[in-house]
């Protein structure tokens with residue numbers, strides 16, 4: 613009897629375990645991952661911006677990024693849990709050469725960054741856009757422009773109207789912000805959240821995270837032209 617009772621108990625345990633497993637599997641299968649790459653000259657603050665978004669703080673010290681650093685943040689948009697995977701790329705040519713193909717492969721959105729206190733970093737945006745276009749990034753992949761280091765008010769070289777004109781000409785939204793200034797942290801978040809909202813509406817740009825299975829599955833659905841993006 614004792615064995616029987618024990619046996620029954622085990623069975624119930626198994627059932628609840630498998631229920632838990634399937635629920636967690638379902639949750640993980642349903643998590644979409646959006647790959648967003650952050651591009652721009654060295655020293656413009658790409659690492660600090662991605663750190664601010666994913667970690668909520670400004671790093672005390674950074675070193676030039678070598679290759680790429682990945683940072684992830686789970687966000688919830690209209691009740692859906694989404695993983696925003698930020699690819700913080702190297703600005704220095706020697707540290708990025710071998711990685712460039714990987715940056716652009718299956719990218720969902722691109723963030724171009726310049727430093728508002730360095731005109732040359734703004735002028736170089738043309739080259740970054742050319743590189744991006746050269747890697748067959750589709751026109752439907754959303755792109756935004758970010759002018760960083762706005763806290764250095766006395767040193768600003770790139771006027772807002774010039775940046776806005778450039779952004780308009782390239783069909784991008786412009787964010788002027790500071791990774792350093794804590795008061796700007798919401799603005800930094802909105803760069804990535806705005807892109808995530810747009811991507812959520814584009815059903816073709818979906819990667820499902822099948823954590824317990826081999827790799828990721830790409831779904832080929834038609835894009836949904838309707839967007840709920842608030843920006």
Ligand SMILES: Nc1nc2c(ncn2[C@@H]2O[C@H](COP(=O)(O)OP(=O)(O)OP(=O)(O)O)[C@@H](O)[C@H]2O)c(=O)[nH]1
Nearest residue numbers: 654655656657658659660674676677703761791792
């Ligand atoms: N004042 C100010 N300094 C910043 C800001 N963002 C970054 N910095 C500083 O700018 C320097 C470069 O920042 P990083 O984030 O490492 O630059 P990066 O674009 O990642 O550079 P690479 O990895 O070489 O491509 C660091 O000394 C940061 O502290 C900002 O918003 N304001």
Ligand SMILES: [Mg+2]
Nearest residue numbers: 658659676677
């Ligand atoms: Mg960096």
